[in-house]
Amino acid sequence: MRERWRAVGVLAVALFAVNVVARLVTRFGFSDDDAAADRVSWLMFLVIGLVLAVVTFRWAADRPVARWSTDVLGAVAVALALTVFVGPLVVGKNPFAGGAGLFFAQIWLYLAAAGAGVLVGYLVLTALGRDFRSRQLKRYAEIRTARPRKIVRR
Incomplete structure (x- = not known):
């Protein structure tokens, strides 16, 4: 059980780290260029999607759907909360500075990715x-076809 939650925590931290790197690149590299900042943001969502695709591919191969889906859901929920509330603070901004529209757009885009x-x-x-x-x-199917048929006497 301990390893299960460790893997979920590592995934959540990795997803949050992708967001922090994107925010830092945007802040220090493209603070004036909005188009470049948008491209970095889209690249961040693409990387998040790819990370989750790889993790799902690995975890779904040896775990039932109920187990791996709750693990992924928990990691995404924690990473989303960190991204929305803590991520802006890392670069010195207020999480609600852009207004409600930007706040909820970030949530929907993250969930879509x-x-x-x-x-x-x-x-x-x-x-x-x-x-x-x-x-x-x-x-x-292999086990069922490997067993000989039972002969029924009448």
Whole structure:
């Protein structure tokens, strides 16, 4: 159980670290250029989606859906809270400085990137037939065909 929560915590910290790096690059590298700052932001969301796709691909291969999905959901929730409330403070801004529209847009974009990443990772794994459920069904079919049929006498 301890390793399970450690993995969730590491994923949450990694997702938050991606956000902090993007905020620092935007602040120190592109503080005047809004177009470049937007590109860095989109790149951050792409990296978050890719990280979650890879993690989902790895975790869904050997865990049931209920287990890995709650782990990913917990990590995304913690990382989202850190990103929205602590991330702006790292670069010296107020989390609500841009207004409610920007605040909620950031939440929706983060959830969209996270959802797309998880979906891509799971769909690729399922298409390859390497997810937990497909492997269970394959083992069941192999066991059922390996047993000889019972002969019933009448």
